[in-house]
């Protein structure tokens with residue numbers, strides 16, 4: 001090759017090979033030689049093309065590092081939610097959403113397509129918790145498919161997304177299989193309040209077992225990451241207080257609540273077996289008693305009951321050993337100081353006390369409640385007020 005570079009190298013050689021244009025001594029002296037060399041024969045163009053090809057290659061096949069996902073590496077540890085908030089949850093992996101996206105898409109989004117949004121399935125997305133999750137996912141730029149049978153979910157919770165091309169809603173019951181091409185699955189579909197899940201217990205356990213199997217099967221087939229929303233009810237009537245994730249619980253397997261308690265425990269088992277046996281990437285979140293706007297008005301759970309009762313001028317029903325008396329008093333303060341309190345016998349198998357130990361969630365996810373009861377309750381009250389009295393208002397009647 002007739003290259004000046006070769007000549008320069010030859011200056012250090014003990015046995016220089018003569019070349020037709022060999023002038024090594026001049027080249028060493030001339031500090032502009034490398035630039036002249038680059039500019040000759042369109043070499044600069046080739047260098048630039050080379051850089052472009054290398055950049056494309058490394059973009060298309062990024063080197064994944066486990067340190068990108070310190071939290072995910074520790075999952076699947078169950079994560080607890082607190083009983084006193086529905087507020088914004090801070091999750092560390094969201095601080096680096098791009099890293100999170102690239103490292104878990106499992107083939108659904110081509111890895112080289114930078115910034116492409118995820119397609120996410122939310123089962124039970126028309127419900128109270130599900131619809132808030134959908135807001136969050138759409139808000140961060142993802143596409144969402146909601147699957148809901150509307151047993152407890154309501155279209156009204158999602159109506160603000162209708163017409164958005166990134167949003168799709170399918171009326172479907174998860175006990176029947178469905179094939180959807182998605183990157184992630186948030187599996188929330190199941191009635192969560194005791195009055196609803198006890199209404200048809202066989203359907204409840206079927207939803208938890210067959211529905212979860214179907215969604216895990218889908219996750220396996222399309223290579224999606226899977227999250228199961230479990231419940232504090234997996235601890236039954238706990239003998240350990242507060243409850244840590246490693247506690248195995250104290251559940252009555254043949255009681256009136258077991259369709260839900262044991263159903264969710266089985267759903268957790270299936271989730272972990274799909275993870276261990278088939279390598280599905282999974283999460284389990286054990287959600288405690290939660291409240292907020294969009295809850296079913298006649299949901300039957302304690303906060304929604306007290307709020308609806310106080311607004312309707314009915315007595316607040318405190319069951320059992322008066323553990324909810326303090327909550328009833330806060331509801332009185334917030335809505336109606338003259339609201340009456342009525343004591344009723346406890347329902348069967350009602351847990352005596354439950355409280356999550358959230359130290360692990362704090363440490364690993366940076367999550368902790370951010371909305372106090374006295375701040376959160378008014379948000380729910382104004383939502384309930386509007387839904388209970390809204391129609392009367394529109395008809396011109398005095399609502400409150």
Ligand SMILES: O=c1ccn([C@@H]2O[C@H](COP(=O)(O)OP(=O)(O)O[C@H]3OC[C@@H](O)[C@H](O)[C@H]3O)[C@@H](O)[C@H]2O)c(=O)[nH]1
Pocket residue numbers: 192193194230231232233287288289290300301302303305306317318319320323324346347350351
């Ligand atoms: O009107 C009421 C309703 C409920 N309660 C009491 O309030 C406490 C909480 O009961 P809820 O019916 O609100 O619900 P639970 O806490 O038993 O479970 C519910 O919330 C936690 C989730 O994990 C579960 O999925 C869900 O079933 C119980 O001690 C119950 O006896 C009342 O005192 N008055």
